[in-house]
Amino acid sequence: MNQEIIHVAIVEDNDELRQMLAYVINGTPGFYCKHTYVDCESAIKELPNTYVHVVLMDIELPGINGIEGVKILKEKMPQVDFIMLTIKQDDESLFGSLCAGATGYLTKDTPPLQLLQSVKEVYHGGAPMSTRIARKVIDSFNIETKKSPLSERESEILKLLCDGMNYRSIADQLFLSAHTVKTHIKNIYKKLHVNSRAGAVSKAIKDGLI
Amino acid sequence: MNQEIIHVAIVEDNDELRQMLAYVINGTPGFYCKHTYVDCESAIKELPNTYVHVVLMDIELPGINGIEGVKILKEKMPQVDFIMLTIKQDDESLFGSLCAGATGYLTKDTPPLQLLQSVKEVYHGGAPMSTRIARKVIDSFNIETKKSPLSERESEILKLLCDGMNYRSIADQLFLSAHTVKTHIKNIYKKLHVNSRAGAVSKAIKDGLI
DNA sequence: TGCAACATCGCCCATTTGGGGTAAAATCCG
DNA sequence: CGGATTTTACCCCAAATGGGCGATGTTGCA
Numbered sequence: 001m002n003q004e005i006i007h008v009a010i011v012e013d014n015d016e017l018r019q020m021l022a023y024v025i026n027g028t029p030g031f032y033c034k035h036t037y038v039d040c041e042s043a044i045k046e047l048p049n050t051y052v053h054v055v056l057m058d059i060e061l062p063g064i065n066g067i068e069g070v071k072i073l074k075e076k077m078p079q080v081d082f083i084m085l086t087i088k089q090d091d092e093s094l095f096g097s098l099c100a101g102a103t104g105y106l107t108k109d110t111p112p113l114q115l116l117q118s119v120k121e122v123y124h125g126g127a128p129m130s131t132r133i134a135r136k137v138i139d140s141f142n143i144e145t146k147k148s149p150l151s152e153r154e155s156e157i158l159k160l161l162c163d164g165m166n167y168r169s170i171a172d173q174l175f176l177s178a179h180t181v182k183t184h185i186k187n188i189y190k191k192l193h194v195n196s197r198a199g200a201v202s203k204a205i206k207d208g209l210i
Numbered sequence: 211m212n213q214e215i216i217h218v219a220i221v222e223d224n225d226e227l228r229q230m231l232a233y234v235i236n237g238t239p240g241f242y243c244k245h246t247y248v249d250c251e252s253a254i255k256e257l258p259n260t261y262v263h264v265v266l267m268d269i270e271l272p273g274i275n276g277i278e279g280v281k282i283l284k285e286k287m288p289q290v291d292f293i294m295l296t297i298k299q300d301d302e303s304l305f306g307s308l309c310a311g312a313t314g315y316l317t318k319d320t321p322p323l324q325l326l327q328s329v330k331e332v333y334h335g336g337a338p339m340s341t342r343i344a345r346k347v348i349d350s351f352n353i354e355t356k357k358s359p360l361s362e363r364e365s366e367i368l369k370l371l372c373d374g375m376n377y378r379s380i381a382d383q384l385f386l387s388a389h390t391v392k393t394h395i396k397n398i399y400k401k402l403h404v405n406s407r408a409g410a411v412s413k414a415i416k417d418g419l420i
Numbered sequence: 421t422g423c424a425a426c427a428t429c430g431c432c433c434a435t436t437t438g439g440g441g442t443a444a445a446a447t448c449c450g
Numbered sequence: 451c452g453g454a455t456t457t458t459a460c461c462c463c464a465a466a467t468g469g470g471c472g473a474t475g476t477t478g479c480a
Contacts, residue, residue: 376466
């Protein structure tokens with residue numbers, strides 16, 4: 001039976017909200033909240049010694065913010081799921097949280113019932129977030145593929161450049177003369193507005209040219 | 211009023227399912243489905259000339275598959291939202307679809323009512339997907355950050371390498387001698403098992419070292 | 421306390437690179 | 451058909467790079 005109860009921890013500096021959340025959680029069958037913290041510092045110190053499944057984490061916190069907090073805590077407790085509970089909806093907070101290891105992202109105006117539903121959802125392998133947040137996340141995959149200004153051959157050579165190959169190796173692999181490879185690379189530099197292999201490789205990868 | 215009606219198109223080779231979907235859609239107030247296609251080839255030819263908001267796209271199609279289809283269609287109709295409707299739940303199909311431009315990802319066992327809800331959701335700026343799919347998507351952000359084998363200083367220099375800077379520039383920026391910068395870079399090469407700036411930059415970006 | 425890692429600076433030298441040209445054939449596109 | 455682009459190839463040369471070697475001081479951890 002005990003396994004069925006989801007243990008929730010809260011990190012939230014607002015006393016009223018924190019207590020309200022704990023009250024709601026403890027007042028609902030299947031949920032239990034024993035540990036609450038007013039800042040990340042204390043959470044980082046004590047949470048690793050507790051038994052929890054899900055952590056509700058505020059972002060705007062004094063001292064270590066929620067994103068940094070998740071980063072640190074997720075490192076120590078990778079099996080625990082973190083749900084950000086915040087008023088911030090900017091991309092930086094959102095993707096910062098996800099990259100830090102958060103699994104859910106809810107705004108503070110989420111009604112209690114839906115919040116509990118989200119906790120249950122994350123516990124059962126879901127990733128709760130509002131429809132608007134979900135859209136942002138999905139859209140981040142669809143970064144419009146800027147069509148490369150490079151020709152077929154140039155792209156081919158750029159790929160090899162990214163593998164750290166030099167003129168000779170590239171020439172051998174493509175059955176070209178090193179001179180030709182050099183010409184292509186010079187043209188690539190012109191088109192990408194760089195003047196070194198490092199710059200070209202960086203731009204290539206960051207702009208998804210390869 | 212007309213704006214309130216969501217125009218849906220369907221690309222699905224299974225006759226029964228396609229007709230059933232169209233039937234459900236047309237039988238529900240607020241939804242309308244005029245155009246249905248049995249393969250991507252015909253959809254690519256005709257869809258750009260139609261008025262639609264949302265396209266339900268099967269993945270397993272003869273000829274051009276749904277992922278390729280979305281890639282081509284999204285290019286021509288970027289304002290249209292695509293929802294994949296598939297039995298495939300593998301990562302390749304999922305992320306392939308998202309990268310191709312899909313906004314939603316549902317399995318074929320999604321009940322009609324929820325499907326309609328998803329269409330409405332995507333039309334209103336959401337990104338409908340099952341909890342399991344959402345989790346996969348979110349987890350993809352949380353690719354464990356391999357802790358860099360590099361020292362603080364080395365990471366710093368690696369960043370500048372990625373900007374295409376040479377010894378002198380880096381030295382100037384960090385108030386070091388070019389010799390020192392060179393030494394650091396040599397050590398970076400050893401640690402990353404590369405032997406050129408291009409290789410280091412490539413590895414740095416791909417492995418998220420910077 | 422001692423050793424490993426880090427950070428700093430230096431020299432030598434062969435090889436690579438980047439920039440400046442030139443040019444011809446192939447291919448594509450209108 | 452004719453121009454634009456792409457692909458191929460070459461020369462010269464100054465500058466940058468990579469590898470090998472050594473040296474000093476600091477810091478951190480065992």
